[in-house]
Amino acid sequence: MTTSGCELCNEDGGEIIFRNDKLHVVLIDDANYPGFCRVIWNAHVSEMTDLPPSDRSVLMRTVCQVETALREVLQPEKINLASLGNMVPHLHWHLIPRFADDAHFPKPVWAQSVRQTPTAVLAQRRALLPALRAAVARHVSCEA
Numbered sequence: 001m002t003t004s005g006c007e008l009c010n011e012d013g014g015e016i017i018f019r020n021d022k023l024h025v026v027l028i029d030d031a032n033y034p035g036f037c038r039v040i041w042n043a044h045v046s047e048m049t050d051l052p053p054s055d056r057s058v059l060m061r062t063v064c065q066v067e068t069a070l071r072e073v074l075q076p077e078k079i080n081l082a083s084l085g086n087m088v089p090h091l092h093w094h095l096i097p098r099f100a101d102d103a104h105f106p107k108p109v110w111a112q113s114v115r116q117t118p119t120a121v122l123a124q125r126r127a128l129l130p131a132l133r134a135a136v137a138r139h140v141s142c143e144a
Contacts, residue, residue, distance in 0.1 A: 003044040008090035013040050017133050018140045022058055025066055025136055027129065032103045032117060033096055034125040035074045035132055039063050041091040048083070048091065062140055063093045069135035070097050073128050080109065 003009050014026030014037075021042070028036040039062050041051070048056055067079050076097035083093045096109055101121060103113040 003090075006044055006090050007088050008040055008092060009044050013038055013092070017136050022055065023062060025062065025140060027133070031122065032113075033109060034122060034129060035070055035076075035097040037066050037070065037095045037136075039066055039093045039095065045091045046085060046089045050091070059091075059093075063095065065139040065141065066095050066136060069132060069139045070095060072139075073132045073135045074125060077105075 007013070012024070012026060014028045016024050017027050017037075018025040023039060023041050026038050026040060028038060030036045039059065041055075041059060045051060048059070051059065063081065067081070070076065070079055074097045076099050078098040080096040080098055081093060082096070083091070085091065098105055098109075099117075100106075101115070101117050102109075103115060103117055104111050105114075107114065
């Protein structure tokens with residue numbers, strides 16, 4: 001089921017690095033946050049409780065598997081997880097690797113920036129994205 005006015009029903013939401021019949025994982029093109037991923041439920045639902053318990057488990061297991069891949073490859077200080085949906089009421093989770101030198105740390109990435117991460121550091125993190133894609137492929141399994 002899709003909704004015509006929904007951005008995540010009509011677009012992939014980023015570079016697809018995993019997809020099955022229930023959900024997809026995308027890599028967001030964010031210059032300040034290499035490795036920023038989203039896990040997006042394919043069908044148009046707004047809340048976790050719109051899903052049956054078995055599908056909730058699949059979704060959260062996938063979020064944890066993507067987090068594992070992010071930690072393995074990027075080795076961030078923290079992973080921020082968020083499921084907001086205020087602007088796009090389609091069930092999805094943000095997974096954002098955080099570093100002490102990132103533009104907003106320790107505040108949320110949506111806050112006002114407090115510094116600029118050195119270009120060379122961001123380039124090093126972007127260079128890890130092929131390894132992240134491979135790690136997501138290895139870790140993500142949506143089996144019940």
